[in-house]
Amino acid sequence: MAEVVGQSEVLPYVPSKAPYDAEAFARTYEAAKAPLRKKRLLATFAEYGEFIHALRKLPRVRFVPMRELLSPGQDDHVRCALRFDVDMDPIAAVRLARFNARYGLCGSFYLLHTAMYYGVFDENGFVRNPRLREWVRALVLAGAEIGLHIDPLTVYFLHHRDGLESVRTELNWLRTGGVSVNGVAAHNSYPLFGAENFEIFREYTTAERSALTVNGVSCPLGSVPLADWELTYEANYPKPPGRKIITGWFRKKPQRWMTKQVSDAVNNRAWMRTYLLDNPVYDRAYTVRVWYHGPGRWTLANAGRFVSRSWLWQVDLATMLEAVQAARPASTVVFHLHPVYFAADTDVSYEL
Amino acid sequence: MKHSDGEHFANCYFILSCARSGSTSLCRILDQAENGRCVMEPTPNLNVETRDAMDGRLHDLEAVVDTCILPRIAQQRDKSIIYGEKNVTYGPFIAAMYEKLHCRFVFLKRDGRDVVRSLLDWHNRKFGTIYRECKDTSGVTDSAFASAANLLAHNDTSDYSRPRPLPGKEYYDEWESMTRLEMCAYYWRRVNQLYVDGLASIPAEAWIALDYTNPSAGDILRVVDFLGLEGLDEQKIGQMLDSRINSLKDRGVSDGVPTPPWPDWPAEWRRKFDRVAGGMMARLGYYESSRDALQNAAGEEGRFGAFWRAHDGGEPWYRWMYEHRKAQHKAFEEWFRCVAQRESLESVADFGCGAAIGYTDFFASIRYVGMDLAESIIHWCRNTYSNPRHEFRAVDFIRRPPQKEFDLVMSQGTIDNVYDMDAFLNAAVQAAKKWIYITAYRGYFGDLSEHVYRHNEEQGVYYNDISPAAAYNTLKQAGCRDISIHPSPTGREDIPFETVIIAHV
Numbered sequence: 001m002a003e004v005v006g007q008s009e010v011l012p013y014v015p016s017k018a019p020y021d022a023e024a025f026a027r028t029y030e031a032a033k034a035p036l037r038k039k040r041l042l043a044t045f046a047e048y049g050e051f052i053h054a055l056r057k058l059p060r061v062r063f064v065p066m067r068e069l070l071s072p073g074q075d076d077h078v079r080c081a082l083r084f085d086v087d088m089d090p091i092a093a094v095r096l097a098r099f100n101a102r103y104g105l106c107g108s109f110y111l112l113h114t115a116m117y118y119g120v121f122d123e124n125g126f127v128r129n130p131r132l133r134e135w136v137r138a139l140v141l142a143g144a145e146i147g148l149h150i151d152p153l154t155v156y157f158l159h160h161r162d163g164l165e166s167v168r169t170e171l172n173w174l175r176t177g178g179v180s181v182n183g184v185a186a187h188n189s190y191p192l193f194g195a196e197n198f199e200i201f202r203e204y205t206t207a208e209r210s211a212l213t214v215n216g217v218s219c220p221l222g223s224v225p226l227a228d229w230e231l232t233y234e235a236n237y238p239k240p241p242g243r244k245i246i247t248g249w250f251r252k253k254p255q256r257w258m259t260k261q262v263s264d265a266v267n268n269r270a271w272m273r274t275y276l277l278d279n280p281v282y283d284r285a286y287t288v289r290v291w292y293h294g295p296g297r298w299t300l301a302n303a304g305r306f307v308s309r310s311w312l313w314q315v316d317l318a319t320m321l322e323a324v325q326a327a328r329p330a331s332t333v334v335f336h337l338h339p340v341y342f343a344a345d346t347d348v349s350y351e352l
Numbered sequence: 353m354k355h356s357d358g359e360h361f362a363n364c365y366f367i368l369s370c371a372r373s374g375s376t377s378l379c380r381i382l383d384q385a386e387n388g389r390c391v392m393e394p395t396p397n398l399n400v401e402t403r404d405a406m407d408g409r410l411h412d413l414e415a416v417v418d419t420c421i422l423p424r425i426a427q428q429r430d431k432s433i434i435y436g437e438k439n440v441t442y443g444p445f446i447a448a449m450y451e452k453l454h455c456r457f458v459f460l461k462r463d464g465r466d467v468v469r470s471l472l473d474w475h476n477r478k479f480g481t482i483y484r485e486c487k488d489t490s491g492v493t494d495s496a497f498a499s500a501a502n503l504l505a506h507n508d509t510s511d512y513s514r515p516r517p518l519p520g521k522e523y524y525d526e527w528e529s530m531t532r533l534e535m536c537a538y539y540w541r542r543v544n545q546l547y548v549d550g551l552a553s554i555p556a557e558a559w560i561a562l563d564y565t566n567p568s569a570g571d572i573l574r575v576v577d578f579l580g581l582e583g584l585d586e587q588k589i590g591q592m593l594d595s596r597i598n599s600l601k602d603r604g605v606s607d608g609v610p611t612p613p614w615p616d617w618p619a620e621w622r623r624k625f626d627r628v629a630g631g632m633m634a635r636l637g638y639y640e641s642s643r644d645a646l647q648n649a650a651g652e653e654g655r656f657g658a659f660w661r662a663h664d665g666g667e668p669w670y671r672w673m674y675e676h677r678k679a680q681h682k683a684f685e686e687w688f689r690c691v692a693q694r695e696s697l698e699s700v701a702d703f704g705c706g707a708a709i710g711y712t713d714f715f716a717s718i719r720y721v722g723m724d725l726a727e728s729i730i731h732w733c734r735n736t737y738s739n740p741r742h743e744f745r746a747v748d749f750i751r752r753p754p755q756k757e758f759d760l761v762m763s764q765g766t767i768d769n770v771y772d773m774d775a776f777l778n779a780a781v782q783a784a785k786k787w788i789y790i791t792a793y794r795g796y797f798g799d800l801s802e803h804v805y806r807h808n809e810e811q812g813v814y815y816n817d818i819s820p821a822a823a824y825n826t827l828k829q830a831g832c833r834d835i836s837i838h839p840s841p842t843g844r845e846d847i848p849f850e851t852v853i854i855a856h857v
Contacts, residue, residue, distance in 0.1 A: 053519060056409075065504055098485035098528070104403075104512035106505040134489075141492065143484045143505025178498035352487060 008216040010156065013165040016125035025129060026348045028116045032088050033340060041294035042344035048096055054317060055080070056103060058325050065145040066108035066235045066334070067182045069286055075330040081286075082107040083235055084337050085149050085185060090117050090135045091350050092343035097142040107337075109139055110149035110185040110235065113170045114159075121159045126166070128173070138352055140179055147235065148174060150197050151187040153212070156219040163219055164200060171229055185235035190281055191265070195219075198234045201226050204282075235334075237285035267293060269313050276301035277311055286332035290320060294341050304328060364425050364453060365579050367438035368446070368551075369460035370543045372470035374564030377597040378460060379438040381572060384592075386583030388434035396420040398441040399509035405444035406515050406542070413448040421445075425453060434580055441513055443543055446550025450558060457559040458575055459547055463638050464629045465614035466565060468536040475532065477608035481511050483535040487528070493608040515542040521799055523628075533621055537628040544632050545801060552825070565638075567593060631802050631822075634772070667732060670707035677765060680791050680850055681710055683840055684762065687789065687854070688714075701758040701783055703749050703776070703790075704766025705733070712737050721758065723749045753779035759786045765793030765850075768816050773803050774826045777853070781830045784857045788832075792818045796839035796849040818851055827855045 036042050055061065062077040069081045082100070084107050086093045093109050100107045111118060111132075119128040139146055148170055152163030167184070174181050186197035195212045198204045205222035212219050226232065265271045274280070276289045276299070284303070291299040298320035300312040308328055312319060324333055367382075367390070369375040376392060383390040398420055404410035428435040436458075442449065449455055475482035476491040480500030492500070505511070515538065517523040523530070523538060530538075551559050560578045562571055569589040576584050596602055617625075626633070633639045674681060691697060698718050702711060705722030707729055712720065721743045724730050730746040737744075750770060761784040763776075770776050780788045797804075800819035807814050820837040827835050832855035839849035 049519070063506055065506060095528075098487070101485035101505050101511070102516045102527070104400075104505055104508065106507075137497070138489055140497070140501045141480055141484060141489050143481070143500070143503065143508055143511070145504055177494065178501045180501060352489075 008160065010217060011161050012125075013155065013162040013169055014125040015169075016122050016127045018122050018124060018127050020119065020127050020129050022129075022131070025117060025131075029089070029091075029348045032116075033343065036294070036340065037344065039294075041341065043295040043342050044344045045092075045095055045099075045342055045346060047295060048099060048342040051317060052099065052103060052105070054321055055324075058321060060329065061324070063105050065106040066147070066185075067145060067233055069332055069334065070233075070237060077329065078324065078327050078331045078333060080324070080333045080335065082335050082337060083185065084109045084339055085187070086111050086115075087149070087187075087338055087340065088112075088115055088117065089338075089340035089343050089346070090132075091348065091352065092339035092346045094135055094138045094142070094352055095346055095350070096337075096339055096342060097139050097144040100144065101142045104143075106143055106145055108145040108147060108183070108185075108235065110147040110183075111136070111174070112149035112151060112187060113166060114151040114154045114187070115149075121161065126161070126169075134352065136174060136179065137177075145183070146174060146179055146181055147183045147185055148181065149187050150184045150200075151189070152200050153189045153193045153195060153197055153214075153219055154187070156217055157193060157214045160217060164224060167200070168229055171231075181231075183231060183233045183235055191262070195221060196236075196238070196281060198236060198238055200224055201231075201234060204234060204238050236282065238282040239285050241280055241283045266291070267314075272299060273301070273311060273313070277303055284334075286334050288324065288327055288331055288333040290324070290333060290335045292335070292337050292341055300324070302327060302331075304331065363434045363580075364428065365434070365436040365456040365458060366442055366449065367436065367458045367460055368442055368547050369438070369440060369564075370462070370467055370540050371440045372467050372474065373440075373460050373462040374567065375438045375440065375460050377593070378458070378562070378564065378572070378575075379436070380597055381584070381589055381592050382436055382576070382579070382581060384584055384588065385434070385576070385581035388436060388579070388581045389428075390436035390438065392437075393439050394424055394437050397439050397509075398445070399513035402441035402444055403513050403515070406546075407518060410444075413445050414452060417445055417448045417452045421449065422452060425455075436579070440543070443546030443550060446547070447553045450554040455558075456579065457551065457554075458579070459551060459559055459561045460564050461544065461547075461561060461636050462563070463565040463614075464537060464540040464544075464633055464636075465617070465625060465638075467540050468533055468625060468629075469611045469614055471536040471539070472532060472611040473608075476611070477605050478603065481508055483514065483532055483539075484508065484511050485528075486530070486532040486535055488532050491609065495605075495607065514539050522801075522804060531624060534624050534628050537625045541629040541632040541802070544636060548635065549825075563637075569593065627805070630805070631774075634774075667707045667709075667729075667736075670729065671709050673706065673765070674709035677793060677842075677850075679842055680793070680840060680852075681764065683852070684764065684789060684791070685714055688760075691787065695786065697759045697786065699758045699760070701749075701754065701761045703761060703763035703780060703783075704769075705744070708733055708737065708742075708744070712739060712742060715742070717741070719743075719758075721745060721754075723747050749783070750775050750779045754783040756782070756785050758783055760784060760789065761787075762789045764791050767818060767853075768792045768794040769814050770816070771805075771814055773805075773816055773818055774822070777823060777826050778830055781827065781832060781855075781857050786857060788853070788855050788857060790853040791840070792816075792851040792853070793847070794818075794850075795847050796820070796851045798839070820851065823853055827853075832857055 060077050061080055063080050066081045066083055084093060086109055097107055097109060117129060118132060119126050150167050152167050155161050155163035155166045171181055189197045193214055199221045202222050202225045209221055212221055262268050262271045287302060287304050289301045293314055296316050297314040298317060299314055300320050300323050302308055302310040310323060312323055367375050367378055379390045379392050401410055401416045405413060471482055476496060477493050478496055480492045480496035481503060484505060517527055560575055562575050569586040572589050573586060700715055700720050702722045705724050708722045716739060719741050722733060723745045725748060727746040730744045733744040761780040767773050767776050767790055780790060794817060797817045798820055800817060802822050803819045804817040805814055824835055824837055834856040836854045838852055840852045841849055
């Protein structure tokens with residue numbers, strides 16, 4: 001039975017038994033990478049190796065999965081986590097997880113349930129890619145942390161399906177066979193919908209509202225405690241924003257950042273500075289945010305207090321690592337990585 | 353603490369072994385001694401430290417012994433027992449342990465093929481975590497998968513402890529595509545290499561080797577005697593050996609498909625294993641020599657040399673070869689003149705002489721014996737050269753080397769193409785009374801810890817990369833001195849340096 005929320009009908013989220021179009025996946029996979037390749041934003045797998053080798057050389061650095069980022073522990077180390085939002089390339093994700101395994105590194109890989117590689121909606125429900133199990137299995141055997149890159153707002157507003165149920169269902173599916181899923185990472189959504197995906201959780205509502213309505217479809221916000229879905233964290237570790245000194249293009253119009261889409265936002269300096277350092281919607285509980293943009297380009301935002309606060313825009317690896325090394329003891333660093341950016345030499349035919 | 357304190361700890365020993373080599377079994381057996389205790393994998397177990405040391409990330413090895421091992425040995429000080437322990441991670445620390453503790457070691461070795469089979473079984477049926485980066489995810493049982501799912505990589509110090517090739521080193525670039533069998537073979541080779549090297553640096557009376565491939569109670573009693581343990585007899589030991597301690601069955605695992613024992617391995621598996629671990633198999637005595645590995649890998653026993661035997665390039669081809677490497681020949685001549693000024697060099701053997709281009713002239717006044725596999729070219733030499741001081745022999749000089757017959761044994765660019773480079777070096781040493789001078793034309797591979805063999809099945813020829821370190825060890829063990837293994841510039845872009853090996857016999 002369809003449930004009516006607000007003014008439009010929201011269909012239940014149910015698995016469909018229709019076959020998944022593997023050929024369409026292959027086409028989409030390559031097509032989605034094509035513009036990035038054209039702009040020379042794709043690095044090779046080897047560049048990831050260089051990054052890891054250089055990072056491991058830093059003294060005082062300890063690697064943890066995202067789920068242990070804020071756990072009590074040694075304070076004399078800089079605690080680093082490798083966060084992989086698998087927006088479009090699960091094959092590269094497996095390659096990177098396996099590389100991490102060589103060095104005892106546990107990256108945290110969040111699979112995007114609204115991505116083509118994960119599955120598609122048809123008139124009957126949601127059709128999962130049968131290869132998904134293979135990728136999850138490979139990630140688990142490589143010792144990676146698995147999580148869901150949650151995108152319930154897209155499920156609600158673009159597919160008119162029950163987005164909360166989609167998250168719950170896919171978490172349970174991922175957990176099949178004893179896979180432990182403790183965390184989720186919210187897919188960016190504020191500029192698109194005016195709310196972050198993590199706002200579905202009771203712990204992370206950022207405004208005093210219980211629902212968000214877009215084009216007549218309503219999504220409940222703040223209705224689910226993390227523990228109800230056996231979760232312990234959301235990977236942004238969001239907290240209410242502090243007092244912000246917003247600079248640049250968005251200084252006079254923070255609403256513009258919050259609600260308007262910017263072309264190629266991650267390569268827009270002002271947008272990214274606001275997103276990583278001066279976010280008017282939420283703050284992050286960890287100190288240093290590092291974002292990889294493609295070959296040789298790293299952005300670092302250290303939200304520490306006073307002199308430790310810093311902003312480096314699209315610098316090279318060595319400069320970025322110097323800043324990581326300079327972070328105060330007990331700093332927490334998250335490397336925001338997207339596998340596709342290391343996939344110049346990985347394609348759909350890559351044999352897993 | 354140096355030896356003065358270490359003397360107190362002389363009653364301690366360590367079992368050195370790869371994983372899945374029987375060390376748990378031996379540990380439990382030795383723990384039955386009336387006057388001793390043998391502890392299984394005490395912590396800290398050095399999982400992280402051993403890998404960091406192998407990767408060059410840890411330099412102060414003595415500090416590791418001080419902080420991780422010495423305290424628990426010190427606790428045994430007043431107990432008047434012989435204390436032993438086993439971990440599979442002592443490899444990089446043997447010299448430091450001996451220096452600090454004056455301890456003894458039991459080096460437990462096992463046929464690498466058995467070890468690899470067992471590791472594969474444990475991965476597929478028990479843990480799912482052996483070389484987690486390996487592409488091969490098939491064969492892992494549900495229980496092994498669940499076990500792996502409960503252990504994230506950062507907490508998996510066991511898997512971290514296993515060696516991986518470093519960037520720029522052998523196997524690094526191909527590691528991603530290697531099978532788990534190859535990775536496990538690499539593990540077995542690297543760890544045993546550490547043991548062999550470590551034990552070579554301490555007195556021989558401080559350690560004993562035990563082959564656990566098919567151990568008998570008598571073998572173990574030999575170790576018991578070496579360690580001074582009491583209260584263990586043949587019957588007791590035999591019973592414990594029969595119980596298959598720490599086998600999968602012993603650990604209650606029955607599901608999953610067992611990995612076949614190595615005699616049932618398909619040819620491809622054997623090839624893969626031998627490519628990685630064949631040299632160490634020979635070194636540990638499981639193959640007669642690494643030639644066995646390569647011939648097994650090639651699957652064509654005795655084909656070595658077919659290329660030269662059938663080669664019909666004749667003298668022009670050898671002359672071209674000589675001209676191509678003329679700088680190396682001239683460098684040799686320069687070296688010879690210098691040495692001959694200091695000491696008498698009256699007889700020379702040339703291993704792989706080919707058409708002896710250049711050398712019949714250079715050695716016109718002394719005894720020169722050219723040796724080669726290719727009968728046709730030897731026949732040509734005999735018909736072409738008439739110097740009564742010169743002789744040419746068609747012979748496999750590796751299998752049947754002359755015995756202390758020549759002041760100098762030289763060889764130009766032949767060792768790269770033989771089935772066993774260590775055997776080649778040993779043959780040269782056996783044949784020489786004073787010096788050996790050997791060049792390897794395929795390059796200088798300073799980073800290689802072991803020789804790399806490549807067999808061209810079509811040609812029946814080996815194209816090898818010689819490891820200076822391995823060659824040094826071979827010559828050292830053969831009793832050579834003044835060993836010099838160095839790069840020699842060629843002036844060419846394709847191969848900027850060749851390898852020159854010189855040693856005083």
